[in-house]
Amino acid sequence: MPxxxxxxxxxxxxxxxxxxxxxxxxxxxxYDRAAAVRGSSYRKVESxxxxxxxxxxxxxxxxxxxxxxxxxxxxxxxxxxxxxAGLGISTQRGTFITWHKRTGKPFxxxxxxxxxxxxxxxxxxxxxxxxxxIHVIFTVLHFLTGSDRYLAPSFLTFSTHQTSxxxxxxFKNIHEAEEAARKNNCCFGTVDTWLLYRLTKxxxxxxxxxxxxxxxxxxxxxxxxxxxxxxxxxIPMSIYPPVKDTSFNFGSTDSxxxxxxxxxxxxxxxxxSAMFGECCFHPGDVKLTMGTGGFxxxxxxxxxxxxxxxxxxxxxxxxGEEVVYLTEGSISDISTAIKWAQxxxxxxxxxxxxxxxxxxxxxxxxCFIPGLQVTGDDxxxxxxFMGLKPSTSRNHLVRAxxxxxxxxxxxxxxIIVKKVHIPLRTIRADGGVSNNSFVxxxxxxxxxxxxxxxANVDMSSLGAAFLAGLASGFWTDKKQLxxxxxxxxxxxxxxxxxxxxxxxxxxxxxxxxxPHW
Numbered sequence: 262m263p264x265x266x267x268x269x270x271x272x273x274x275x276x277x278x279x280x281x282x283x284x285x286x287x288x289x290x291x292y293d294r295a296a297a298v299r300g301s302s303y304r305k306v307e308s309x310x311x312x313x314x315x316x317x318x319x320x321x322x323x324x325x326x327x328x329x330x331x332x333x334x335x336x337x338x339x340x341x342x343x344x345x346a347g348l349g350i351s352t353q354r355g356t357f358i359t360w361h362k363r364t365g366k367p368f369x370x371x372x373x374x375x376x377x378x379x380x381x382x383x384x385x386x387x388x389x390x391x392x393x394x395i396h397v398i399f400t401v402l403h404f405l406t407g408s409d410r411y412l413a414p415s416f417l418t419f420s421t422h423q424t425s426x427x428x429x430x431x432f433k434n435i436h437e438a439e440e441a442a443r444k445n446n447c448c449f450g451t452v453d454t455w456l457l458y459r460l461t462k463x464x465x466x467x468x469x470x471x472x473x474x475x476x477x478x479x480x481x482x483x484x485x486x487x488x489x490x491x492x493x494x495x496i497p498m499s500i501y502p503p504v505k506d507t508s509f510n511f512g513s514t515d516s517x518x519x520x521x522x523x524x525x526x527x528x529x530x531x532x533x534s535a536m537f538g539e540c541c542f543h544p545g546d547v548k549l550t551m552g553t554g555g556f557x558x559x560x561x562x563x564x565x566x567x568x569x570x571x572x573x574x575x576x577x578x579x580x581g582e583e584v585v586y587l588t589e590g591s592i593s594d595i596s597t598a599i600k601w602a603q604x605x606x607x608x609x610x611x612x613x614x615x616x617x618x619x620x621x622x623x624x625x626x627x628c629f630i631p632g633l634q635v636t637g638d639d640x641x642x643x644x645x646f647m648g649l650k651p652s653t654s655r656n657h658l659v660r661a662x663x664x665x666x667x668x669x670x671x672x673x674x675x676i677i678v679k680k681v682h683i684p685l686r687t688i689r690a691d692g693g694v695s696n697n698s699f700v701x702x703x704x705x706x707x708x709x710x711x712x713x714x715x716a717n718v719d720m721s722s723l724g725a726a727f728l729a730g731l732a733s734g735f736w737t738d739k740k741q742l743x744x745x746x747x748x749x750x751x752x753x754x755x756x757x758x759x760x761x762x763x764x765x766x767x768x769x770x771x772x773x774x775x776p777h778w
Contacts, residue, residue: 278334306323351535
């Protein structure tokens with residue numbers, strides 16, 4: 262029977278779908294009540310690079326991939342669309358599009374969070390006198406009031422990862438978008454908003470708190486789009502969607518798409534979704550995702566922590582009256598470097614890399630410098646190897662790449678311990694690179710903490726499904742979700758972190774020599 266066609270004999274809704282629209286892959290899993298995967302499908306996301314540093318996604322291709330993986334997953338599981346109780350959608354953060362409110366026609370392709378077109382604008386703003394004045398004003402306000410609401414703006418700096426500067430670039434460079442915005446006919450949306458709009462044929466225009474707070478334009482303290490930032494960057498306030506709860510009935514897909522309407526019960530940003538999938542529900546719970554990038558997220562409960570430097574306050578999720586906040590630190594380009602090493606045939610299968618790294622005592626002084634440092638403050642920094650010798654082998658190069666991941670994990674962990682004044686509880690890892698036993702063990706050794714790895718590392722899909730399942734009544738509460746967790750491995754410290762000191766010191770020295778290269 263064709264997938265999505267009505268079936269009088271179809272069983273009642275006993276499954277939920279979790280779709281993760283990531284930076285490199287669109288994945289879909291269908292879960293039963295035990296949270297076991299009954300069927301899966303994935304398609305690679307093809308990035309477009311129209312100019313050096315620009316990263317875009319074709320909206321029609323992404324739409325086709327999204328619909329395709331859902332249909333393939335349901336079919337692979339031998340199910341019918343009528344058996345789906347709800348759909349949860351997890352999406353990459355900060356990637357956005359603008360379109361005409363009346364026609365639905367996009368003004369441009371999706372602009373990826375990895376896009377660097379705003380680099381000059383970012384540099385100009387960060388050096389501007391106006392930004393220095395803003396810092397002074399908000400520093401005074403923070404001193405007088407003691408409110409953390411004024412702390413973040415007191416050291417506001419822009420980066421190319423933020424949506425704000427790229428959106429400002431759009432209105433400076435795409436006349437049609439600027440003109441539509443002036444006439445109140447321009448819609449802005451991150452990937453989740455645009456998918457909701459398409460799935461409901463334009464009847465639902467919304468986002469959730471996790472995605473909104475990840476744009477850098479949404480004020481997590483007031484839970485509103487920031488008029489101050491928009492005035493500063495000349496971005497019209499009329500373009501933004503309403504913000505809804507994360508676990509929420511957003512409406513149903515148009516019945517023409519899948520043959521029957523499917524309730525859309527959750528939309529969530531990918532890192533927050535992975536956090537929920539890992540059941541990091543308590544203050545002090547830590548989630549480490551190692552995928553395209555690396556993300557350390559700490560559950561800070563009902564308290565929002567603003568901090569100078571490498572950590573950012575975010576809304577994790579909002580469910581009814583409950584608002585959970587996170588603090589996040591990020592590392593750029595983790596799996597990208599590993600994929601590059603595979604492309605130049607340093608190894609055939611990524612599963613070989615842990616064994617290659619473990620087969621030698623050390624990297625023989627070879628250091629791998631990633632494309633962006635932990636703070637991500639130098640968009641022009643190029644990846645490089647330092648310390649190459651005639652005796653350097655493939656194993657040394659692979660080990661150097663993997664060590665750089667563990668070293669950056671250590672740096673971020675130390676920042677979190679220093680700045681987040683909450684006792685850290687469990688640390689749970691996910692993402693493709695968490696399958697690498699060398700990286701996991703070395704990270705555990707360096708931070709001297711136990712790290713859990715789940716049986717299923719596609720936590721963003723599971724988190725979206727969990728949130729959708731709660732909204733639809735498929736699962737009753739978080740207590741039930743915690744019982745569904747399955748741990749595959751636990752990495753406990755085996756070496757004193759001091760044993761890594763010479764290698765890490767050499768790597769830090771190499772990092773110091775690399776900026777602006």
